Amino acid sequence: xxxxxxxxxxxxxxxxxxxxxxxxxxxxxxxxxxxxxxxxxxxxxxxxxxxxxxxxxxxxxxxxxxxxxxxxxxxxxxxxxxxxxxxxxxxxxxxxxxxxxxxxxxxxxxxxxxxxxxxxxxxxxxxxxxxxxxxxxxxxxxxxxxxxxxxxxxxxxxxxxxxxxxxxxxxxxxxxxxxxxxxxxxxxxxxxxxxxxxx
Numbered sequence: 001x002x003x004x005x006x007x008x009x010x011x012x013x014x015x016x017x018x019x020x021x022x023x024x025x026x027x028x029x030x031x032x033x034x035x036x037x038x039x040x041x042x043x044x045x046x047x048x049x050x051x052x053x054x055x056x057x058x059x060x061x062x063x064x065x066x067x068x069x070x071x072x073x074x075x076x077x078x079x080x081x082x083x084x085x086x087x088x089x090x091x092x093x094x095x096x097x098x099x100x101x102x103x104x105x106x107x108x109x110x111x112x113x114x115x116x117x118x119x120x121x122x123x124x125x126x127x128x129x130x131x132x133x134x135x136x137x138x139x140x141x142x143x144x145x146x147x148x149x150x151x152x153x154x155x156x157x158x159x160x161x162x163x164x165x166x167x168x169x170x171x172x173x174x175x176x177x178x179x180x181x182x183x184x185x186x187x188x189x190x191x192x193x194x195x196x197x198x199x
Contacts, residue, residue, distance in 0.1 A: 067129030074100030107176030
């Protein structure tokens with residue numbers, strides 16, 4: 001689903017709802033939730049979203065020339081966490097910068113507390129190569145952080161950022177994360193309106 005001027009205008013004039021975002025996410029798959037069909041996808045130049053299996057495969061990471069890894073599901077012992085850290089990559093002779101976030105894929109989890117940290121890491125990492133942002137499936141946590149990055153650093157609207165990522169990978173952030181992205185969108189729109197009014 002391509003971004004239309006009507007959709008972009010909606011971001012400004014009347015805030016998006018979770019239902020609006022869900023509709024955008026399922027539109028390319030004819031109204032059904034689609035799970036990722038590949039272990040990884042480059043969703044924007046220099047930004048790869050992937051799953052936990054490709055994130056732990058040195059051969060794939062080296063072949064993709066990944067120079068930084070953001071694990072949005074760092075941890076040990078639970079099925080929704082991925083046990084990697086800086087040492088994991090060092091021991092496999094992969095010279096990558098690493099950021100690990102122990103985020104939970106649940107409506108109640110405040111992933112928005114990490115939006116700025118993740119955006120700064122992705123932005124800096126893109127200057128020197130490709131960055132992999134992953135969780136377990138590359139479906140919810142990692143996708144949310146990449147969307148937030150596109151909004152914060154590249155000044156995309158929420159609908160534009162979401163559709164940019166969805167055009168290249170099947171994603172479906174949970175409703176709580178979608179609501180947090182709506183809040184971020186509103187904050188950024190308000191800040192930009194204030195900045196423009198000072199010109």
